Amino acid sequence: MRHFEEGAKSMYAMFLNNKGRVMYDTLVYKWKDDDSYLLECDSSVINAIQKHLKMFKLRRQLDIKDVNDEIKLWALISPNVPDIVDNTLEIYKDPRLNDLGSRIISSVSVNETKITDIIGSDITIVNDDNGYKYLRYKLGVSEGADDLPPGTSFPLEANCDYLHGVSFHKGCYIGQELTARVHHTGVVRKRLMPLKFTADVKDSIQKDCPITFANNTKTSVGKLKGTTQNYGLGLLRIKEAMDAKILKVGDYEAEVIKPSWWPIEAPREVTAKKEQN
Structure with a gap:
C-alpha cells in the first residue's frame, strides 16, 4: 500500500x-x-x-x-x-x-x-x-472467479509476480510463507498461458478439461480454464507445453503461446553461480 x-x-x-x-x-x-x-x-x-x-x-x-x-x-x-x-x-x-x-x-x-x-x-x-x-x-491474463476459482490456484501460477501483484520485500501477510518459498527457490513449473486454437471453439469445452499432447492423449500437461473464440487460457506445465508442437483440448487442437510480456529469466545454473560469486 x-x-x-x-x-x-x-x-x-x-x-x-x-x-x-x-x-x-x-x-x-x-x-x-x-x-x-x-x-x-x-x-x-x-x-x-x-x-x-x-x-x-x-x-x-x-x-x-x-x-x-x-x-x-x-x-x-x-x-x-x-x-x-x-x-x-x-x-x-x-x-x-x-x-x-x-x-x-x-x-x-x-x-x-x-x-x-x-x-x-x-x-x-x-x-x-x-x-x-x-x-x-x-x-494470457486471468481475472475473476471463473479463471481463478477461490482456493484452487497459487499466485505465481497466475503470473501475479509478472503482473506487479506481489511484493517479496514487504512484511508478513496470509499465505506469504509458501509464496516466498516458491519464489526464492526459483521453481514455478506451472503457469497460466494462452492457447491458440486452430479454429473457433463453437462447442463448449468443460472447465478443467485435461490438456494433452496431440500424439499422446493419455499424458496431461495441464488444465483448461476457459475459452473465447479461437483463444483459451490454460494452467500448463511450462516446459512440456512449450516443447509440444500441438496440444489437444477436447476435440480441438491448439498451440501454446509464451506471452511477450513475460520477463526473460536467467537459467537457474547461471543464477546459482552468481550467488556463489
Missing part, C-alpha cells in the same frame, strides 16, 4: 488463504477521499470479500461497504490514458499491463453517449465481455 504514498493511483493484488492459494484477485484504486480506496473484484464474490475484509480489520476504524449500485465500470482498451477532467468519472491506468489499457469508473448516471462525448467520438463501445475477455486470453 506504500505505492499509493509514492504517487501510484492503482494496484494489482490478491487475497490468499493460509495455504497460500488465491481467494480473490483485485484491482485497488486510490479513491476520491484521502483515506478511501476502491476495490474492483468479481461481482460474484462481493459478499465473500467483504466478509473476508471485516474478519481481519480487528479494532481498526474502517468502513467497508458495497458501492456496486452506485458506480459503473468500463474497460478502455487503449495504451494511452486520456487526460480528462470530469467530476462524473475517474480514469485509472491498468497496473498489470499497458496492453490492458485503462479502467473508467463512472457514476451510474453516465451512459454510453456521455462516455463517447467525454472520451472521444472515435471509440467503439461494446456491451458484452467478449472483446475484453478475448484480449485477456490472447495476452
